[in-house]
Amino acid sequence: MFKTIINALKTPDVRKRILYTLLLIVIFRLGCYITIPGVNTVTLTETMSNSSNGITGLINLISGGAFSRFSIFALSITPYITSSIVIQLLGFVIPSLERLMKEGGEEGRNRINKYTKILTIFLALIQGIGLYLGYKSSGIFVNDSFLTALLIVISFIAGTSLLMWLGDEITNKGIGNGISMIIFVGIVSGLPRAVTMIWNLIIGGGVFSTTGLLSSLGIIIGAILLIAGVVFVQQAERRIPVQYAKKVVGRKLMGGQSTHIPLKLAMAGVMPIIFASSFMTFPAMIIQMFIPDIAGQTGFWNVIYNFSIATSTSQGIGWGYTVANAIVYLLLILGFTFFYTYATFNPAEVSNNIKRNGGFIPGIRAGKPTTEYLSAVMSKLLWFGGLFLAVIAILPMLVRFIPNIDLAFGGTSILIVVGVALEMVQQLESLLVMRHYKGFLD
8 A cells, every 4th residue: 555655656647636635635624623603612612512422423523523613514525425315316216317327428427416416505504504503592603693694504505515526626636536535534533532532541540550451452453353354345356257259350350358347345335334324313413403402301302313323322322222223224234235336336237248249257148147147246245245344333333332432433434434545545556557557567
């Protein structure tokens, strides 16, 4: 990985992409510290320090601390992720939208992107109004006039729009997927907190603790094993051999070569985790916006709230909510794994391309049998890869029941960070191959 990065820095075009990505990341981090107008920062600090757990803590982690500062990026990129999920799901029930996704080409992708951004602005408007109404009674706003409310909501929408632009710029002109990179940077910014937590376990109150040392070693070893497992799943692939028949082109005999189709064990990458996390925490986010003191109440909405925040905390909610949440979380990760993979990889299309070019899978007839074979192989890979990722995401949830441990990095965070890092390195390698193709052949 380090060799790839060094080689990338030596290549002018790739170096420009890296520097441009770093510039946009700096802009994102600066925006996380720009508090929106009309906020009393003293009252804000007191309010957020008393509600650092649950969904508030998770949103703050993903946004890189922007939520706790009520900055212009307080909504983070979650409205865009939610709108992407909605548009993809609508593609399965609206025939015209499905045709646009599958047959629209570049123009179709641009129109889908346009619809996603419009829906993102609408969701940002709803969440911005919800945030204002939810924290209005806490006294963090200087006044409750209509103009102040309008200014605050517009600031939230503008921040989300700027994040969408930053994501597009990173994807098109930088390194990696822009949306994933923004989430990656937001999570990594909480690394100092994790280091401080481990240090406090070892030396709590200035006194060395053997128990704390053992707990810290367990956390570190567990994190290393977790990272190793994620790397294994992300890099593993099943290679389907493909043989192309020989054919005469002019006076030359062409073809006859053998190749393979690489099917990743986790073809969807970290997107199922991001989708599932957003889906699970969305109800709690909306409930807390309109009922700020929901954690201290009882009743139906409190049950839904506790169930939703079990992904991010276990403090004060008990094993029942965590187990129920873990089961639903596992099913969602599996579902989004299949959904996202089949949305990006169509076995029938791959089979037709192989047949059109005179190829075949040894022992499998071209056409429908090839499609069925690819679908069967993909199904087995997705079941294993999806279950593996789901288990890794769920197990760290149980660690939170250990006293004095408040992990800034859970399984979901590590999955996202490692997955995005691997994707970034793979893209760097691809760019280097394109720039130094002759050198690699030599």
